[in-house]
Amino acid sequence: MSKQAIILTVNGVARQALVEPNQTLTSLLRDELGLTGTKHGCGVGDCGCCTVILDGETVNSCLVLAMQAQGREVTTIEGLAKGAELHPLQQAFVDAGAIQCGFCTPGMILSAKALLDHTPQPTREEITKGLSGNLCRCTGYEKIVEAVQDAAGKMSEA
Amino acid sequence: MLLPSFDYYRPQSLPEALSLLGEMGEDARPLAGGTDLLVNLKLKKLAPKVLLDLGGLEELKGNRADDGLVSLGALDTASRLASGGPEVPGLLAMGAGALGSPQVRNRATLGGNLVTARPAADICLPLLALGAKAVLAGPNGEREVALDGYFKGPGYTVKEAGEILTRVILDAPRPGVGGGYQKLGLRQAMEIALVNVAAHLELEDDGKTVALARVALGAVAPFPMLSPGAASALIGKPAQETCFSEAAEAAAAEARPIDDHRGSAAYRRDMVRTLTLRALRQALSQAQGNQEAQA
Amino acid sequence: MSGNFEVIGSRAPRKDAPNKSTGKARYIEDIKFPGELAGALLQSPQAHAKIKRIDISRAQALPGVVAVITAQDVPDVKYGVSPARYDETLFAVDRVRYVGDEIAAVAAEDLATAQRAVEFIEVEYEPLPVLLTVEQATAEGAPWLHEQFPDNVCAQVEQEFGDVEAAFAGCDLIQEGSFFSKRQDGAFIEPNQCVALMDSDGVLNLHSSTQVPHYVQRTLAMVTGLNMSKVRVVKPYVGGGFGPKASATPIDLAAGFLAMKTGRPVRMAYTREQVFLFSRARHGFTHHMKIGVKKDGTLMALDHRATLDGGAYSSFGIATVYYAGSLLGGPYKLPNMRYHGLRVFTNKPACGAQRGHGGVIARALFEQQMDVIAERLGMDPIELRLKNMMETGDVTCNDLAMSSLGMRECIEAVKNGSGWDQKKGKLPKGKGIGMACGFFVSGAGYPIYRSETYHCTIMIKADEDGGGIVVYTASAEIGQGSETTMAMIAAEAVGIPYEQVRVKSGDTDFGIDLGAYSSRTTLMTGHATKEAGENLKAMILETLAQELEIDQSRLDIKNGLIKISGDPVDFSAIRIGYIKEHRGWQDQPSGDELTFREAARLAYLRRGTLVSTGKYKPPVLGGKYKGAAVGTSPAYGCSAQVAEVSVDFETGQIKVERITDAHDCGQAVNLTSVEAQMQGSVSMGLGEALFEEVKFDGQGRILNPSLGEYHIPTVMDMPETKCIVVESGEPNGPFGAKEVGEGAIMPTIPAILNAVRNATGLVLDETPLTPERVYLAIKKQKGA
Structure with a gap:
């Protein structure tokens, strides 16, 4: 074919x-x-x-x-970014230090975006469940979870 | 990783799909979510000449409730099942929610899980415990097959090459019915179970006596299996620890685990006992909760 | 601790983070060259066999195939990691030693064709006995994998410091224990990949996902026979390394040969399965320890035996087997220590270095035994550790000098941070709390090959307009944040804001850097960067002093401004000159102080482009005994962790609920990055403690070569982790900084083991602590 x-x-x-x-x-x-x-x-x-x-x-x-x-x-x-302006999740990942080697980052941010699109104010458990299909070997995930929490807060204020 | 070469067709109706499948026979493979099939293609375990994408078939979509029965479309994804809804029994939602990862749940389908028929399949176990029937459409029309008897081996079922699994039919959720799902793995996500157990309990109107019970066991036989001994230890008895323990013993005795690199047979057998007990407690609590909510 | 820093110690956002967040950051697979060919490897399906015949004719005849190479087509040069143990050839010459051993490589117009061609290569094997365990490999009459290594002994270490037997004779309590760990994998998320191409200068360029551009350059040059100057290695962004990417891979070398042969760029990539087959990750260790203490808990002696299942080649193994012994010299005062280490060849992929190189399992057993000793003596485990820990200024029995050591601060931080006193002994059934300490080098004291080379060199060039600086370093950003660290160190050293520093890294054309391993980059490359920054600053201030006709000692640069001490100085001529040069710009310098921009521009106008350099190699370090080169370092990091777990007695499942982690990094250059290394270490340690194991069948084939079946932690498996950064101020480190990348993993496994012991009373001696292992141990305990 x-x-x-x-x-x-x-x-x-x-x-x-x-x-x-x-x-x-x-x-x-x-x-x-x-x-x-x-x-x-x-x-x-x-x-x-x-x-x-x-x-x-x-x-x-x-x-x-x-x-x-x-x-x-x-x-x-x-x-996600609008021109030079990062999406709030991208900015939160940068600010929280949630990025190390960065290879998992695009997928991780998109999982986080889909999560926040469905659940704008997720609990920690909802965040971890939402990101559970994205492996990261560098960060131990702690700063990633913080970044998603931070972005959720900022996006709901906006 | 590369996919081997194949032709791709996307029929727009079930008759068209069946006719294509009839023409191409064993050379064609129906494609639903692809989370299993495409992996097997990449790993060179399968090399079909044609993939028949079922995604366009309306006949395989949507859920219907009618006369105490529910009909679930084969293309229902694990995500949609996990999020529940009036037609989806709690037990099925639990199993679907335990499957893989969010990305996999967004693609993996009810029909795919049944056709792939892995011994630890997270959707098969609840359906088996719920007493579901699969609807198989073939060149000579449809047939209904009870899942008890549907599985034949890993990746092998009574479905014939020319057939397509279109829907699953089961009892609608109702008061006094509850399910429990227990899955043991290493990680909290993206796990194929070391052992999993789905338990289904139906209580008499007294809210205590077990009217009907089914216990399905995963990863302890070549395919998802029911434990008849567990069921008979429960039916007609008051739903409580005594008969739950007996049922758990019966399930452990009937399980047919093997040693493999994921775990030993002896450990798996012990875990069948533990998880059955836990699943039954969970099922009872759900059944009683349902009944109270209704009352 | 922090000194009076402008940039160091802050939480500056990483330089690479914005591009990594938007998908713009380019990794090797994102970089394409015109006319690329795709390469593929033929790897042995047999674990141990003679090669009787190789026939490449059918592969060569396949349309689209451009080149097929085997051992016959490349120089017969052995390579490896340590020159004393070069035991690998790119392609198997007459036999294969593990499933995955490389036999041939193909370059074709596309990957599918290359892979098909590999299947068309015919190899006739004569099977040899397959040796999969240390016992099989050391059994009487077992065949030798390598003729130069009798009895399959890759390396044997015998060391004694002090008099161990005499010390045991004077001890009040002797504690003995053993531990068995399984082979594990680095499981970096980006599989290895590379592209090789010849450029118009006749230089072989290799772009590769590596931790060590310099060592890859050196190996590629040696194996191809090219001069170092005819090989350039460029490292784009790398998706993690953790040790297994710290040497040249067969695809680095094969792509190089294929590019030379075809004259076209050749790309080669490992699949995830091939990553497992190449391995070079954590060994499986067996340890036995006998520890003697006085009644009051004073540690007196350690007798330690370790056996490493090395796989088919030496790789880093000689260093691994030494580290497994030497890193127990600290962080406790241990006056007498004897070590017998043995690394054995088996027919499995070669093991190498992985985070916490060699020391992780030895540390796990030692810290577990410390807990048992504490209990036998009726002491709190923390009290026992505080009693024995070393302090700044101490020297271990094997001559490791603690130029800074915040061990006490770490222990107290985790004690207080975890609520130890409120929890220890007071937890409900099924819950447990445990602690452990750790200790690691801050950079290997010597290069992998014997040389007086600098370990790193740096060039800094000031922008000709004075707007900022560019740091050129051959060091390897692999995700740990070294570009950011160097930018911060350079900014601090020159006296300008972080934003004015750009870093170009990972290219052997930029100088020498031994790479990202042994937790060396912050201290070593940091030193060289600091020196280059200070040199640049001196050049600028020298010119400025001449221009202003004042003494240079009156001048300094801080936060981008020129600081002039003493009487006011008229610098208006410099400013007017700068403004005249920049008519039309809107951001002319103003204010009461002369800016770095004006001063750096002036220096350029007076002396041409400003380039400064820096360099570093460690001073001569202690230890004259055999093997002293492994473990000596200019500085040592230390750490302590408390783990809290719950154990399901009916399934054996362990859940780690909380980790409190303290690490002494000397001085945090970037506080966020330090925490990030600590958190990453905890997750890797947790995975190794609970889940991770590479499994083999009876023929030496890996049973679980995927991230679905080799289980690294998901986000749902991670506990809440509290990080406490301790800063002891390291005199041998740039601005007081030392390591965090590897020392932080040391306490994780034993802290979990000790917490599980607290919950169950079980001294478990085998990792990973899978539910089945734990369940069986609980069952055995009940039965006993």
């Missing part, structure tokens, strides 16, 4: 791409659309580095076919 054209919305913008049937959404975003903020980690859904938001829900983009994104809406880490 040859490449097929798909149309999807990425970070609010309609995009077209020619994709192979065996191409993953990670590959579509990184290799075709140049959105390399989506990290390619384990490839089998164990680490959460490739997390993106698909129609409002987080998914491991390594386990979604590019073809399955046809007609759908994808938010990647590149879609």
Whole structure:
């Protein structure tokens, strides 16, 4: 089967791409659309580095076919900041020191965003459950949880 | 990690899907959430020539309640099941909520979990305990299959290659019914259970006597299994520690665990006992809570 | 503790954080070169076998394949980590020694073709006996993995300090115990990957996800036969390392050869499974200790035996086996210590260095035995530790000098911070509290290869307009925050705001830096950065003093402003000159004080581009005995932790509910980064204590080579962690700073072990403490 054209919305913008049937959404975003903020980690859904938001829900983009994104809406880490202004979650991660090697960060922030979109004022338990699909080996997660709490507070004030 | 080459079809109706499946036979694999299938493709455990994406099939979506029965669409995701709702029994919500991670729950489906049929599957166990039936659509129409008898081995069920699992049918949640779900793993998330147990209790109107009970065990047999001994230790008895202990013993005796790198058979058997007891206590508390709430 | 600092000790936001938060930060997989080829490795499916024949013809004939190389195509050069134990070749010459041993590499137009070509290479194996355990490898008549290492002994250490037997004779109490740990993995989230390409100067460029650009450059040069100046290694952002990325990988070398052969860029990447196969992570350790004390708790002697299951090659193992002994020299006064260490080759992937190199399990057993001793003597464990701990100025029996040691402060901090006195002995059934201390080097005293080289060099260049400075360092930012640390040190040394410093790092063209390992970067690279900063400042002030015709000693720079002591000085000519040069700009300097910008611009105008340098190597350190090079360091960090746990007696599950952690880092350069290292250490320690184990089947194949089945902690597994930073002021460290990256992991495992013991009464001797292990121990205890 040859490449097929798909149309999807990425970070609010309609995009077209020619994709192979065996191409993953990670590959579509990184290799075709140049959105390399989506990290390619384990490839089998164990680490959460490739997390993106698909129609409002987080998914491991390594386990979604590019073809399955046809007609759908994808938010990647590149879609959060407004110009030079960081999204409150990004700013909170920077301020709290929640970023070390940074490889898990895009996926972690997107999981946090999906959580806050559904639950604007989460408890600590809701935060840890919401981030439990994103492995981080550097931080011990403490400052990540603090950052999400901080961002939730700031976003509700705004 | 690369996926092998395959063709991709996305039929728009169940008849179209069944006809495609009929044409392509064993070369095709239905694709639902992909959290298992795509991993197996990447690990080169499977190499189908065609993936048949079921995502466009309306027949596999949506939940319906009718005449004391609930019909759940095969494409219901674990996330949606975990968030509950009037049609979703509490026990099923618990199991679905214990599956994988949020990202996996957002993709993994009820039907996929049943077809993949892993021995510790977090959705299969509650459904088995709830006495659910799977609806299998094939070239000659639909058939209903009770889950007790549906599983044949790891990744192997009575579903035939030309069939698609479309829906699951089970009793609607009602007063006096409760479930308990216990999962033992190393971590608090992203775990395949070392042992898991789903218990379902239905109480008589007296709120004490067990009218019906089912205990499903995971990771202790080649597929999710029911413990008939546990059920008979419970039915007709007052729901309390004495018969819970007997049921737990029976479950431990009937479990068929093996030694593997995740745990020894002996440990698993002991854990069946402990988790069954805990699941029954949880089920009782839920059943009594339901009854009181209704009263 | 903090001195009068402008930048040091603050919580400055990390330089790399904004780009990492938006996805702009580039890791190796995000950097593409035109015309790239994809490489793939053929790795042995057999754990131990002779290679009878390799046939690459079918692979070569596959359309899209550009090159296939085996041992025949590369120089026969052995390499490794320690030159005394070079025992690896890039490709197996005549036999394979573990499942994963490299046999051949392919470069093709795309990855799928490269992987298919690998499957087309035919290898005929003649199986040899597979030795998977230390017992099998040391059994009578076992085949030797390497001809140069008789009886499969990679390294053997015999050390005695003081007179251990005489000391035992005078002891009132002898405590003995053993401990067994499993092989573990670094589990950094970004798998290793690299791209190699030749540039137009004939230089082989390697871009790689590594902790040690310099050592990779050196190994790649040696193996290819190129001069060091013909090899450049560039490290983009790296997704974690923790030790296993501290040496050249087979893909670094294979990509280099393939790029030389094809003339095109070649990318090679490990899958997660290949990360496990390459390993170079934590050894499986077996320890036995006999500890003698006086009635009052005074530690008198330690007799310690350790056996390390090393895997198929030496890697860092010689250092590991020495560290396993030497790091017990502190943080307690221990006048007599004997150590017998043995590292054995087995047919498994080679083990190497991982956070807390060599010392973690030895520390776990020692601290567990300290608790047992305290109980036998009727002492509180904290009292026993306070009684024996060293203080600043002490020297261990194996000649490690404590130039600063805030051990008491750490112990008291966790005692108070955890509410120890309110909890110890007063917790309900199933709950427990335990504490432990730790101790680690602040940089290895010697390079891995014997040399008088500087351990790091720094260049700082001032912007010609005076707007700021750029620090050039070959050091490796791997997530620990070294770029930020160097920016802060440079800012403090020059006297300018942090925001005016940019850091370029991770490129061997920028100088020498031994890399991110042994917790060396803050102290060592920090020293060199401080020196370069001070030199730059001196250059600027020298010019300024001449221009103002005053003595240079009257001048200083603070927070971007020139401070002139004594009588007022007229600097208007300099300001007018600067303003005239910058007509049209809106941000002209104003105010009563001359700015760094004006002074640095003036210095440029008078002397050309301002470049200063700095360098560091440790002074000659103590210890003349064999092996003294491992463990000696310019400084030592120390730490204490209290763990609180609950134990489910019916399942054996342990939940760590709270950790109180104190670490003496000398002086926090960046307080947030220090806490971040402490918290990260706790999570790795917790994973190793409870979950992590690389498992093998009977043929030497890894059973759980994935992050789904090799369990590192998720956010839901982490307890509340309270961090207390202790600052003892290290005289040998830049601005008083020393390590935090590895010492912080030392107490975690024993603190958990001791808390579990407090909850259950069990002295558990095997990690990870899986539910099954704990359950079986509880059952055995009940039965006994």
